[in-house]
Amino acid sequence: MSRRYVNHGDRPTKAGFGEGLLASGKIVTASGAKHRHPEVIAIGADITASVGVDLFAERFPKQFVSLGIAEQNCVGVAAGLALEGKIPVFATYGVFAALRTTDQIRVSVCYNNLHVVIGGAHAGLSVGPDGATHQSLEDLAVMRVLPNMTVLSPCDATQTKIATQHAIRQVQGPVYIRFGRASMPDFTSEKQLFEVGKGQLLHPGKDVSIFATGHMVWEALQAAYLLMEEGIHAKVINIHTIKPIDRDIMIQAARETRAVITAEEHQVTGGLGSAVAEVLAEECPVPMKFIGMPDCFGESGQPNELMNKYGLTRLAIIQAVKTVITLKSKP
Amino acid sequence: MIHPKVHDPLLLKKISLEIRRSVITTLSIAGSGHLGASLGLADLFTCLYFSVLNHDPNDPKFPGRDRLILSIGHVAPVLYTTLAHVGYFPEEELTTLRKLGSRLQGHPGREHNLPGLELSAGSLGQGLSVSVGRALVAKMDNEMWRVYCILGDGELQEGSVWEASMAAAHLKLDNLIAIVDRNGVQIDGKTEKVMALEPLKEKWRAFGWEVVECDGNNHEDLLTSFHLAQQVTGKPVVILAYTKMGKGVRSIEGDYHWHGKAPSNREAAVFLKQLEEDAG
Numbered sequence: 001m002s003r004r005y006v007n008h009g010d011r012p013t014k015a016g017f018g019e020g021l022l023a024s025g026k027i028v029t030a031s032g033a034k035h036r037h038p039e040v041i042a043i044g045a046d047i048t049a050s051v052g053v054d055l056f057a058e059r060f061p062k063q064f065v066s067l068g069i070a071e072q073n074c075v076g077v078a079a080g081l082a083l084e085g086k087i088p089v090f091a092t093y094g095v096f097a098a099l100r101t102t103d104q105i106r107v108s109v110c111y112n113n114l115h116v117v118i119g120g121a122h123a124g125l126s127v128g129p130d131g132a133t134h135q136s137l138e139d140l141a142v143m144r145v146l147p148n149m150t151v152l153s154p155c156d157a158t159q160t161k162i163a164t165q166h167a168i169r170q171v172q173g174p175v176y177i178r179f180g181r182a183s184m185p186d187f188t189s190e191k192q193l194f195e196v197g198k199g200q201l202l203h204p205g206k207d208v209s210i211f212a213t214g215h216m217v218w219e220a221l222q223a224a225y226l227l228m229e230e231g232i233h234a235k236v237i238n239i240h241t242i243k244p245i246d247r248d249i250m251i252q253a254a255r256e257t258r259a260v261i262t263a264e265e266h267q268v269t270g271g272l273g274s275a276v277a278e279v280l281a282e283e284c285p286v287p288m289k290f291i292g293m294p295d296c297f298g299e300s301g302q303p304n305e306l307m308n309k310y311g312l313t314r315l316a317i318i319q320a321v322k323t324v325i326t327l328k329s330k331p
Numbered sequence: 332m333i334h335p336k337v338h339d340p341l342l343l344k345k346i347s348l349e350i351r352r353s354v355i356t357t358l359s360i361a362g363s364g365h366l367g368a369s370l371g372l373a374d375l376f377t378c379l380y381f382s383v384l385n386h387d388p389n390d391p392k393f394p395g396r397d398r399l400i401l402s403i404g405h406v407a408p409v410l411y412t413t414l415a416h417v418g419y420f421p422e423e424e425l426t427t428l429r430k431l432g433s434r435l436q437g438h439p440g441r442e443h444n445l446p447g448l449e450l451s452a453g454s455l456g457q458g459l460s461v462s463v464g465r466a467l468v469a470k471m472d473n474e475m476w477r478v479y480c481i482l483g484d485g486e487l488q489e490g491s492v493w494e495a496s497m498a499a500a501h502l503k504l505d506n507l508i509a510i511v512d513r514n515g516v517q518i519d520g521k522t523e524k525v526m527a528l529e530p531l532k533e534k535w536r537a538f539g540w541e542v543v544e545c546d547g548n549n550h551e552d553l554l555t556s557f558h559l560a561q562q563v564t565g566k567p568v569v570i571l572a573y574t575k576m577g578k579g580v581r582s583i584e585g586d587y588h589w590h591g592k593a594p595s596n597r598e599a600a601v602f603l604k605q606l607e608e609d610a611g
Contacts, residue, residue, distance in 0.1 A: 041471075065467065065502070073460045073494035080464015083450070088464075104491070107454040108461055112441055 005202065005221055007185035008158075013215075014121055016157035017179045018052025020164025021089055025060045040168060041081050043067055043074050043090040051091040051121035052179075071096045075104035075116070082114035087168055091119030094136030094178055098143050109174045110148045117167045118143075118176045123153075124265030125293065125310060126182040126215060126303035135298040136178070140213075141270025143176040144243040150196065151242040152177040153264075153272075155217035157186045162194045163240060171196055178214065180265075182303040185218045197241045199249040205235035208321050209253035209260045213239045213272045216263040216291065216312060223317035234261075234321055245275050247283070254284040259324040261289050263317055265307075268292035287327035289320035334388060334417060337381045340550040346416065347377040347550070348610050351579045352603060353412040353425060359599035361408075361428040364437065367576035367589035368483065369409035371514050371548070375572055376413040378553040379479065388418035391446040397476050398449050398465050402458020403483040403512070404438035405591070411435050411445075419447040456489025458482065459509060463499050466507040466567075477561070480509045485517030488526045493538065499567040500539025507567040508560045509540075512547065514576045516587035535569045547572030580605050 024040050044066040048054045057064040067074050071092055078088035091097065097120040109116045123136045144151045150171050154163040160179050167175040203224045212220035217238045224234040235253055239246065254260055260280065262273035273290035280286060293310055307313055337343055350373045358364045384397045401410055408428065415422045427433035434445040438453025452458050462480035469476055486492060499507055519525045535542045541563045545556040553572070560568040576590065577583035580602045594602055
């Protein structure tokens with residue numbers, strides 16, 4: 001098994017969120033007739049087009065409510081909708097969706113254990129020129145620490161569409177799903193096996209395991225393909241669910257390869273890297289290297305310039321792989 | 332079956348006295364909790380659960396019930412004692428307040444399955460938003476039930492309350508009635524000194540709400556206000572209920588030091604005695 005993933009064309013993952021939300025607004029009955037599903041209610045916080053909610057709002061105007069630039073209220077209203085059996089979907093930029101509203105999410109949503117879907121748009125550094133205020137690099141850490149919360153971080157537009165549908169239709173309780181704005185390779189299949197809480201083995205390897213999430217999954221794959229030419233076989237695992245984390249796939253991979261890299265477009269502190277380390281420190285400690293933002297704010301620049309500056313690239317992954325392999329204990 | 336409604340103010344007054352008695356005893360057993368506002372709100376809670384709300388203690392989740400959202404979770408003692416007195420659970424359970432394993436959490440927590448709780452709350456500034464969401468669903472689905480939301484006056488210093496207030500008027504939620512416990516005090520002292528709220532009536536009006544003012548410790552006045560509020564169409568209504576913290580116990584009435592305190596056994600005995608004497 002060593003098929004190579006190919007890019008079907010660059011697309012922003014936010015497009016996948018918009019498509020997934022739209023697809024969740026209707027259900028197909030036994031007779032095949034399409035009906036609006038009455039339960040999904042999208043909440044707009046002024047930037048509906050920017051976060052991909054506009055498609056749904058246009059198609060299902062009665063299932064859309066505009067609440068303006070008042071994110072804390074949006075989350076509270078969503079909790080109220082969920083208490084009455086609706087499935088509210090609230091999306092805005094990740095920095096606001098997860099951080100301005102953290103207390104509302106903690107108490108009104110998570111403590112009440114309500115099925116509210118929160119979309120964190122413009123995630124990561126790749127937002128680019130808007131700069132540090134709008135680059136959501138702490139959302140995974142803050143969302144994953146909340147009890148009852150499910151945290152999704154899909155890797156491309158196709159997977160984001162599928163993950164969004166799962167968030168709306170399958171997950172019970174609160175869900176946070178993050179997605180980006182920049183056009184990035186879209187490489188997974190519409191027919192992929194996607195299960196919330198289960199990592200996806202995308203590439204086999206015996207020398208090192210790379211756990212990646214979001215946009216960094218494509219970079220991890222490219223790193224693995226390049227490493228093969230040097231005779232290094234890196235296993236690549238897509239962790240699209242940050243919580244609940246797939247402990248089994250991590251423990252098994254760490255046992256097999258004895259060295260681990262994590263890669264995320266997020267602060268190293270508290271995100272995927274920490275989540276993996278928490279599992280492996282307890283179950284199977286092996287040398288690790290973390291690719292992510294090194295505890296600092298971003299800045300303005302083009303997405304690729306920023307990814308280069310902060311070391312969120314295939315080359316940085318390759319370097320980390322080579323380092324971590326030298327740290328492996330001899331069997 | 333919907334709980335029968337009491338309209339006799341004298342009977343309501345009697346029930347409020349029992350609830351106050353229960354609040355004092357419950358808090359002295361718990362050893363901590365918020366006595367002042369719980370006493371101040373006994374009349375309001377009596378009116379709501381014995382006269383205003385459509386609800387059924389034997390079927391706490393029946394879909395057509397009115398929803399009571401307590402945004403100020405810290406007055407849980409008056410909510411719990413009222414729920415017990417109106418029949419949601421046995422009064423003996425009140426002795427478990429704030430104890431390990433209890434369904435009566437310090438601030439209401441639904442995951443502990445106490446019947447009659449509509450929201451886990453306690454972090455100020457969130458209840459009105461949740462109320463807006465619920466009232467919106469009633470509008471969407473053409474349901475007749477209402478949402479009643481109890482806010483504290485100090486809580487109005489939270490900006491999120493005004494976000495919710497703006498939304499309720501924007502969405503024309505005339506099925507939402509907010510009640511502000513205007514007792515004029517908060518933990519650090521008088522609200523007007525800590526962070527002035529006045530002119531409060533004008534603020535709510537400017538946000539698009541109908542405003543009703545009343546003596547929150549007078550049953551007749553409260554019932555009239557609720558009746559008025561229910562007639563308003565096209566916009567939400569707020570009842571500014573002027574109450575006295577510690578109402579019913581003369582030695583602590585209006586004293587903000589009793590906001591977040593529970594009485595000792597000795598104090599409880601004194602308070603209960605004052606309560607009986609003044610109830611005459």
